[in-house]
Amino acid sequence: MTVWVSPRGQARHDVRIKVNLSHGRRMTIQDTAVVTVRPSPQDLSGQLSPVDLQAVSTWIRLNEAVVVDYWEFRVDTDELLRCLQRLP
Secondary structure, eight states: OOEEEOOOTTOOSOOEEEEESSSSSOOOTTSEEEEEOSSSOEESSSOSOHHHHHHHHHHHHHHHHHHHHHHTTSSOHHHHHHHOOOOO
């Protein structure tokens, strides 16, 4: 699955990511689930399977620090990409 990470911008909510519902390397923003990062991963859209939500939750735990730093504008995109870890 492909994950979309963005900085806060004008958002009034806490850190969220978007996850493409189709497996693979493509991202179709209209075909995504919205998942909270903290305090714990939660599928706000209710569209992820339990297996996919578990994988996304594991990915968030691996990458939470840099995702939050990106959200808060403490790191730029290059640093985000350098720090992100793939699932084992």
